[in-house]
Amino acid sequence: MIIVMEKGADKTDLDAVEQKIVELGYQPHVIYGETRNVVGAVGEERGKEKLQILQSMRGVENVVPILKPYKLASLEVQPEPSAVEIVPGLAVGGKEFVVVAGPCAVEGREQICETAEAVKKSGARALRGGAYKPRTSPYSFQGMEEDGLKLLAEARDLTGLPIVTEVVNPRDVELVAKYADVMQVGARNTQNFALLKMLGQLDKPILLKRGMSTTIQEFLMSAEYVLSEGNRRVILCERGIRTFETATRNTLDISAVPVLKQQTHLPVMIDPSHATGHASLIAPMSYAAAAAGADGIIVEVHPHPEKAASDGPQSLRPEAFDSMMMQLRKFAEVAGRIMAE
Amino acid sequence: MIIVMEKGADKTDLDAVEQKIVELGYQPHVIYGETRNVVGAVGEERGKEKLQILQSMRGVENVVPILKPYKLASLEVQPEPSAVEIVPGLAVGGKEFVVVAGPCAVEGREQICETAEAVKKSGARALRGGAYKPRTSPYSFQGMEEDGLKLLAEARDLTGLPIVTEVVNPRDVELVAKYADVMQVGARNTQNFALLKMLGQLDKPILLKRGMSTTIQEFLMSAEYVLSEGNRRVILCERGIRTFETATRNTLDISAVPVLKQQTHLPVMIDPSHATGHASLIAPMSYAAAAAGADGIIVEVHPHPEKAASDGPQSLRPEAFDSMMMQLRKFAEVAGRIMAE
């Protein structure tokens, strides 16, 4: 922490700040400037945020943190990228560019099985589908719940594709974990710390989506909640942030991929469907994701978007998904990745 | 819903859209324009969002909702402002401008009791204090939990002030409800629908904070989650939204007060502490809140901000709170409100 003193602060103010730093267990180190003084606080990183309270002291203009507050997610603790295994033979964050596909919500046996077979044929490596849906309106379809989970399991039996599905309530963690291969945390729950802590005690990979207004640093702190409880299998997923632009549902922050890669060993996926909200934008954004160095994508595919119970306008038809996959494979290869046939 | 057809859409496209609207239970009504046609869908409001899937049809450029999706929160259902009773003799949304004050987190008996007595003396009508703290970092102080709730109850016994405290986990709703007079939902949980549904089944007032990136319409939809489960005692609270500006912690959207008043009968409070993040900005923003027509404020007061376990820099000292209250009373009076002595 760097404590910036006001221009008019006097020696008494400075002494008080130094003393307080000592009380808090750090060593003060003053730089005497031409117009004002600055104090560095040297010591153990963990817990340094408590120095923020110096802001309330007389003569203090600003307290500036200079270190990243996360640890287990950082490259300093683990400099090599993590490959998160989903099932034997399938990992996110390694050599393979992994595509997860499926409908927004599970709506029935035929719909989920038909989709699972179609996306598998095109090269998807896991099936997505929501059984619990966090919807803005209480009057919208809220998901098939456990019945939906059972249908996902049927689709897995049929195709061999592992299942990625969302959990929204700490109460349901155990139940969802009985069926899911990957537990997804949606954008509205990125900072649902009660949920994150429970997921940290699970032996399952977690797909953690970035919230609509979560900074990259906060996003990594949310990952840290899971990691610090013992679960090291966290996959990050950028899915668009909220900005002033209304032409897209959200603004896909593709630069989050290289920024995260410079700060964390955790794998990074992109969700182009929720980010853009338009089926016609999914292919170009998936190509951009592969080119920017992402480890995979998670994308919405529905056999009949015009009948979908949710998110129809942003779902690809299986044919469109199939032709996208052929082009995506080429971009992934240039990026040094492989994709399953 | 208004369905805007593309310029190049032909009669087949238009017929298909009309037929689909009929299938979904609405009456299509075409306006033939000079450059393109537009179709209105007439019928029951509730459930109209399913018309969004027309967006996937050939020849459709855009589907524009024209109606508000919330109902119980709206002025159309209840044109008169609701006064939400907290305890007998104290309601938010009536004649009184209500001030809730207290520390960010409960830290100990002396701290909470000392604060409660001080804020009561200055005119606060309820005590705030967190026993469960949603913190960005897993390494930060997470609250005293049930011990904190017990101390809040002691402070209530001592001063008679009702208690406003946050619940973050659906699992804890019952426990927190045993102690709290008002259940607070924080900004990170505005769209934690699992939590909102449980609170909707409670017979306690809910103080619902707006999320950092929640639109006003989404905010009202979150209130609708509570209302539609049967609990009609919802108090809305604006606490700053996330913008590009970094001079303040968030940007306090004071215009949300009159905007909400034009759309809902629910009372609206302002939290100037979390919105600004600086103690020195609390007084002017509280005055602005009263002048803009808010029903009250919720504000952080700590006897020793420099020792606070969280949010020290944005907490007022009791003396500062007291002098703010004297000036606030005058603004509230001009706004046609009264404040307790």
Added chain:
Amino acid sequence: MIIVMEKGADKTDLDAVEQKIVELGYQPHVIYGETRNVVGAVGEERGKEKLQILQSMRGVENVVPILKPYKLASLEVQPEPSAVEIVPGLAVGGKEFVVVAGPCAVEGREQICETAEAVKKSGARALRGGAYKPRTSPYSFQGMEEDGLKLLAEARDLTGLPIVTEVVNPRDVELVAKYADVMQVGARNTQNFALLKMLGQLDKPILLKRGMSTTIQEFLMSAEYVLSEGNRRVILCERGIRTFETATRNTLDISAVPVLKQQTHLPVMIDPSHATGHASLIAPMSYAAAAAGADGIIVEVHPHPEKAASDGPQSLRPEAFDSMMMQLRKFAEVAGRIMAE
């Protein structure tokens, strides 16, 4: 400037940074930390931004500015608030809460004179009206140009109200200055530095609006452009920033008032019309502005909003303006200000 070294940086890196700081004319001062080192650069404030290039050096993680880059606008140079005189007997930033009112655009003699007389009667102290209009679309009404300026001058002759009007092109500065009492810089030109430099050479007060996405620090740097050319009569005006919220045209950042007051001696006004975009929100936001400590407001009034060539929906009718003024006067008084009868 504080230069934060990477965890893995070695002595050679540190030496190179120290040497570079010396080359640039500053004294390096190293704090040896437990996990990484930090270097302070001590010396002349002005010009310190050139130290940013240290960011490109090996072993440097971050360069953190700790000082404000503006000078003439700062309280450090002038600790007392500036009162900017518009005409003898009328100043913004002193004891008086100043109301400027008038139509968005000058549309004709009758319109501008009728408005001028009405707003004067209600207590406005200056007349606003645009002769040059920066419009998003080239097909929208662009203003009456010099004819509009002449009509403004007629309205001034008629009522005695000084004129506030916008200039958008450096080429027109001289012409507009022939008629205007205050030169307004609109939100799209806040960082039009060519225009600001010319206005800095003028002997006229400048009403400088904050841009839609201008930070407070950038806003003060734009003021500094005018001040550093010699013109010390700058009035700042907050008019809403662009956020994700669409219920209002922009989000009025009322907290900008106390934030600016803590950093600059320049007066601060609020424009509630452009900020909100709705006539019904102008009164509550004007009251909030007065309560928060603003020095005045600039507001759109049009005798027939439904006939206005621009911004009709956000213009007050004279009757609504008049009743707002009566209530506004009471809030201004509580805030320690006076308003002309």
Added chain:
Amino acid sequence: MIIVMEKGADKTDLDAVEQKIVELGYQPHVIYGETRNVVGAVGEERGKEKLQILQSMRGVENVVPILKPYKLASLEVQPEPSAVEIVPGLAVGGKEFVVVAGPCAVEGREQICETAEAVKKSGARALRGGAYKPRTSPYSFQGMEEDGLKLLAEARDLTGLPIVTEVVNPRDVELVAKYADVMQVGARNTQNFALLKMLGQLDKPILLKRGMSTTIQEFLMSAEYVLSEGNRRVILCERGIRTFETATRNTLDISAVPVLKQQTHLPVMIDPSHATGHASLIAPMSYAAAAAGADGIIVEVHPHPEKAASDGPQSLRPEAFDSMMMQLRKFAEVAGRIMAE
């Protein structure tokens, strides 16, 4: 335009709205709904924004535009992509993926010539370099002005690379046009309509950057300013928008590429340097741009970033640029483009 009536609006209100629509030269067309009525206004698109004033009428809840306000930039007027010729044999928007490179600012003969030769060798097709710099601070380096233009011309003579350079003041348009092959409009001038109108009368290609808070629709309206004055050679350039995220200087909105391609025939470039602010992010964002379907990039290269007068931290060294170009060529090829050797 669609005029949404309030729930409580009566027949008189509706009649008045219909009559006003007729007065304004359109045909009203009422849809009688279950809860409220809606009126469509049919007629000439151009000028429809004047219907917005209906918002001020009694009984009107909302006025919703359904058509795009730009025309010459739209695919409806020209359905095929435009290839904008810069010099014979070089066009943006055709088969070639065009790379423009060079320093942020021209600083001297050696710097600009050395850079020009280096970037040419790596495959750049045009040279960028600023002679007029819009800087946030009046105390920062403001550019070499005409001397800088002359040095750019020398570098062009030396290498044959055409020159892209910024103009910031309408007064300088003629002078800059004497030297430049492409006139650049920077992000702070996207809505400097006085400048755009002058550039619309020029016979030179214009590189128009998107503003930090300009929506895609406003961006196209700014292009329309140039086009409607007669200059059809406009190249759009996305360079990052301002959001809450601080890890990057701005948030590069890569989805703007396919969104623009669906709305306009104008070519679209990406500026990864200003968007991200970090040299290490330029390569991945350039690859993403090519994959998403952009027509080219404009990127900052400086032989000695640590000595740059501006934007050093976001400039690539020539070696880094060269290796990026090799990889970029492969991505461009997969995207169906060619790049010069």
